[in-house]
Amino acid sequence: MNEIEAKNICRSFGRRDVLKDVSFTLEKGGFLSIFGPNGAGKTTLVKILSTLLSPSSGEVHIAGIKLDDDPTDIRKQIGLISHQPLLYLDLSAYENLIFYGTLYGVDDLEERAEKLLEQVELTHRRHDLVRTFSKGMQQRLTIARSLIHGPSILFLDEPHSGLDPHAMDILDGLIESIRADHTFVMVTHNLRKGLDLGSAAMIIEDGRIIFHKGKQDIDETEFEEVYRVAVRGEVQ
């Protein structure tokens, strides 16, 4: 069963076409790694899939729900880790988790918040303001925030950027621990990580999918060549 289904998505900002006729599917439990040069439309695609943007045309189904029909129901099932931590600097780590958990109507919220803080190794700093956290600690708390409501689909937009090796290990460990019963879409520039984690890989260039294959069909040399040509296009 397809957990994510995108049909002919186009998205423009003014006269600029950022996404052009993007179609793909991702089965339940799948892990799609999306690569591409800066400005290719990767983040726009993630924003559309996570209900933050509407497509100019085309159809999106998430967990069997059409995006236009019930975005609120979709939001209950998705989590997002993006470039920005989406954390309130003047609330403590614990208060941030309780705040987001209450918005999602999470049961046993306090217990869940404590458990997540433990998993991201922030229990000792749970009552400190996020303002006092390092970038790596904020990113670890972001991981906890995105998991507070137990989403079944996770969108990761360059989740490893700015992380120290320890935070990277925690993120990878968490992904690994929930991998079996979650669906992932990850935007990354890290070829090795993307290919290792993903069950499928996609390259977007100038708003179009130029490469999309399942892991078993990927010839890494061919993939790297396509990727390098796409990124070089950005430089020119």
Place this chain on the structure above:
Amino acid sequence: MKPFKQFWVILKKDIIMEMRTKEMLVSMLLFVMLTMIIFNYAFRADRNDLTPFGGGLLWLAFIYTAFLGMNRSFVHEKDQGCLEGLLLSPVDRSIIYVSKMAGNLIFLSAVEFAAVPIFTMFFISFPYYMHPDKLGIFLLGLVLSNIGIAAVGTFVATLAVNTNRQDLLLPILGLPLLMPVVAPAVIISGTIMSGSTSKHEMELVYESLKILAAYDIIFFVVIAMIYDFILGE
């Protein structure tokens, strides 16, 4: 129950953060006090009876104080992309609006209730003209005006949050939209502070209260209904 919980948690978060940073309250209080001090010297309040102009001076200070505060009401949401976090959650957009508006209303009212007694000392000649039995009408006028200002101010602040000219947009869009609030507010405050009890003037006050109530209901309902489109993208 869940929508109320969501409303309360967003409002509580805004109050907690404001109590910790005091960014809005301090800047609003300083501004309103400074305005009053300048008015005091400019109009030689020690020599002239400014009571007839009290309503106008009061609302001139309050309206810009409100803009100053509301410009900052989305700063925390913009920082670190928190607005995206709110939009990602399964919360009806109208609840986000009502919570943010309630926060603005509370902060604006707190500043006004601190400023009104000081204003009275500066500008209303002793013995004060205001009849104690008219205090309720004065406060009702203040509250209804604040609801209108918070309703429209929150709406415009949301529009402004994604623009580069955030500080400009609020007065440019907000002032024309708030004229129907400012005029009755000045009439109510001015009349009550001047101690007038003439039938004609009190009728004008009651009409102004009705205008404010109608404005509040219409703008609150319409903005809550369209807020999804405003926040949309």
